[in-house]
Amino acid sequence: MDRSGLMDSYVSNELRSAIRAALLKGGAEVIEEEERFVVESLLDLVAEGGSRLEEVFARLESGESPYTVFGRYQIPQTQYWIDVPLGVMPPGCDTANTIAVIRHVVRGRNPEAIADVGCGTGVLGLAALIAARQARCVFLDVDAAACDAARSNALRLGLADRCSVICQDARQSLAALKLDLVVANLPFVPSGDIPNLGARFRDFAPRLAVDGGHDGLAVFHWLGDMLHAALHTSGSMILQFGRGQREAVVASLGPRWFECNEDNLGYPNVVVVRRVK
Ligand SMILES: C[S@@+](CC[C@H](N)C(=O)[O-])C[C@H]1O[C@@H](n2cnc3c(N)ncnc32)[C@H](O)[C@@H]1O
Incomplete structure (x- = not known):
């Protein structure tokens, strides 16, 4: 049984x-x-x-x-468990969908250089590495506790030799990278909405992991420009966001990005975007 x-x-x-x-x-x-x-x-x-x-x-x-x-989470569709320490944003109910999209894109595109921007526990980048057996992943987070968690989860899963961790604001490090795939679940809640969130996000999640500025899109406004230089022309970016934000997220990236339905999975909180050449 x-x-x-x-x-x-x-x-x-x-x-x-x-x-x-x-x-x-x-x-x-x-x-x-x-x-x-x-x-x-x-x-x-x-x-x-x-x-x-x-x-x-x-x-x-x-x-x-x-x-x-x-203190733990099983990466969906795998036998791998990661640690989820106190003080680091845990995976949530949309993580499984994002991972399904990551897996789909990885299978189709075979990326070699991946970045997990705002990595938290590292769950998204680690899922990408499990699917892309030849790839390397850079984990970026501004929060030292998140960086420690991503580093120790990579070790725990035996993937450390394909990982590096950069612990600073991603705006300072992205420009130096050359990437085939970016996965990111960055903060997207409008600051004014935070008091109305459930306790999980209002009281227990680190503010840095939740607060997306006045319109919830602050990160996406700089992400598009920064990553246009860092991503190869054939590369993709897989972004997780909040309900109803899809169009606004894609628009915030700017005119040099377009949404492609390459995953065709139709999840409401994840989008795959590519560079206009
Ligand atoms: C919503 S959590 C997501 C964690 C993880 N990716 C996941 O899906 O479970 C967002 C993460 O982005 C990080 N973050 C926020 N702003 C950042 C920035 N400017 N540069 C790097 N990391 C950032 C936060 O510290 C937090 O760990």
Whole structure:
């Protein structure tokens, strides 16, 4: 019997309801995905003696991401787990979609030089490296805790020899790079909307990971110009953003970029763009 079969037979409805209630109280977005993750992680916790159970429920109810509470995240469609330390933006409900697009683009284009801009835990760049077996990836983040997390996750996955980490504002380092593919999930929430976000983003996420300036698009305004020089003419950029921002994000990059439907997967929060020659 596989693990999910085991879960179904051992996890009582009562426990499932308690988990669901805790996640809902904490403002979980995609309840099924997170519920499954919490059930699996709780089973592991119980097997280890269960001493943290109360703490875990309290943290979930307060709105912390389950990936932070348990300190780990499984890169979708792989057997690889990364660490998700406190103080670093955890992967979220859209990460799986972005990774599906990354995988699709990597298969079609076979990039050699990749950058993960605003890497956080490094989840996107690491997913790209798992798919692109010959590629190298530069992880960039302005936050030292994020850089440490990306570095140690690369080591953990045995990918460190294909990775480098640059810990500074990406505006200072991008111009020196020559890239085939950029993956990025940068802050996109308008500053004025932050007080209305759920606790997960308002209280627990680092402000630098969330705050996209007055229109939420501050990063995209400079990203287009900076990357036009850094990306090879045949290169692609895969960007994650918030609901309803697609057109504004592409427009913010400027006229030297166009949206291409090369992934054809139709996810609302991810776009693939390419350079106008
Ligand atoms: C929304 S988090 C995403 C983390 C990760 N890419 C993911 O998808 O889980 C955005 C990240 O961008 C970083 N960041 C924000 N502005 C930046 C800048 N100007 N240069 C480099 N990194 C930046 C933040 O520190 C944060 O780690």
